[in-house]
Amino acid sequence: MPEYWWAARMSALSLDSSLDLPEQAPSAFAQLRPLIHRGWEMVLVAAELASPSLDPTLLLSDYDRCLPTALAARGWTSAQLQHVLEGVRAEGIACDRPGWLARHRFFPGVVERLHALADEASSWVVLTTKGAAFARELLASAGLQPLQLFGHESGSKPAVLARLQQQHRVPLWFIEDRRLTLEAVRACPELDPVRCFLVSWGYLAPGDSRNLPAGISLLTPEVFAGPLAGWH
Numbered sequence: 446m447p448e449y450w451w452a453a454r455m456s457a458l459s460l461d462s463s464l465d466l467p468e469q470a471p472s473a474f475a476q477l478r479p480l481i482h483r484g485w486e487m488v489l490v491a492a493e494l495a496s497p498s499l500d501p502t503l504l505l506s507d508y509d510r511c512l513p514t515a516l517a518a519r520g521w522t523s524a525q526l527q528h529v530l531e532g533v534r535a536e537g538i539a540c541d542r543p544g545w546l547a548r549h550r551f552f553p554g555v556v557e558r559l560h561a562l563a564d565e566a567s568s569w570v571v572l573t574t575k576g577a578a579f580a581r582e583l584l585a586s587a588g589l590q591p592l593q594l595f596g597h598e599s600g601s602k603p604a605v606l607a608r609l610q611q612q613h614r615v616p617l618w619f620i621e622d623r624r625l626t627l628e629a630v631r632a633c634p635e636l637d638p639v640r641c642f643l644v645s646w647g648y649l650a651p652g653d654s655r656n657l658p659a660g661i662s663l664l665t666p667e668v669f670a671g672p673l674a675g676w677h
Contacts, residue, residue: 446470448548449478452537453491456530460488460521464495473501479650480508482623483574483597485526489515527597534579546586552646554670556587567673568592570609572602572619603630606639616640618676620664622647624657631660642676644669 450470481487493499493515504511537545562569570593573580577596595605618640621627627641642664654663
């Protein structure tokens with residue numbers, strides 16, 4: 446969260462220096478984080494939160510419809526915001542890599558479990574909506590090296606999973622903290638063989654872990670830390 450807000454705030458200010466944005470993430474940003482799917486969205490959300498007349502509950506209740514309206518009102522484009530965001534992050538790494546990395550915290554047990562997969566002869570791949578270069582920096586800081594890494598430049602996660610299947614990377618177990626992404630995978634018949642897991646940690650929206658549709662299993666930290674044979 447500290448890095449998300451720092452990058453979003455710096456990007457928004459570079460586009461509009463008149464914005465009044467606090468250095469620490471406001472509570473509304475944390476509330477909206479589970480809805481944010483792509484990097485450019487968090488820049489727009491940060492800018493919107495600078496408006497004293499904004500009602501965050503409106504964004505929460507109608508997020509997808511509010512985004513294009515807010516973009517149009519500011520005269521911005523999603524590509525423009527993504528470009529600015531990636532520039533801010535690249536400059537942050539170039540000027541102060543330790544400081545940029547210090548804004549991140551891995552969820553407890555994740556780094557250890559990924560290291561353990563190597564001992565179990567199980568390869569793992571990263572699919573992320575973050576830029577690949579930035580994800581690679583984070584992984585390297587923890588001594589982690591996936592078999593492959595796909596950033597937002599590689600396309601949607603269902604599309605990447607389809608390509609991995611074509612490369613005969615099977616079986617595929619897909620672990621994700623965004624329910625809508627898992628539901629998009631389940632909606633693709635060609636991805637039926639992919640096992641889908643929704644983690645119980647991460648940026649879940651309220652109610653995301655309840656009444657999961659068929660083909661999506663909830664993965665707790667305790668099960669994640671255990672043998673793969675015990676995952677259900």
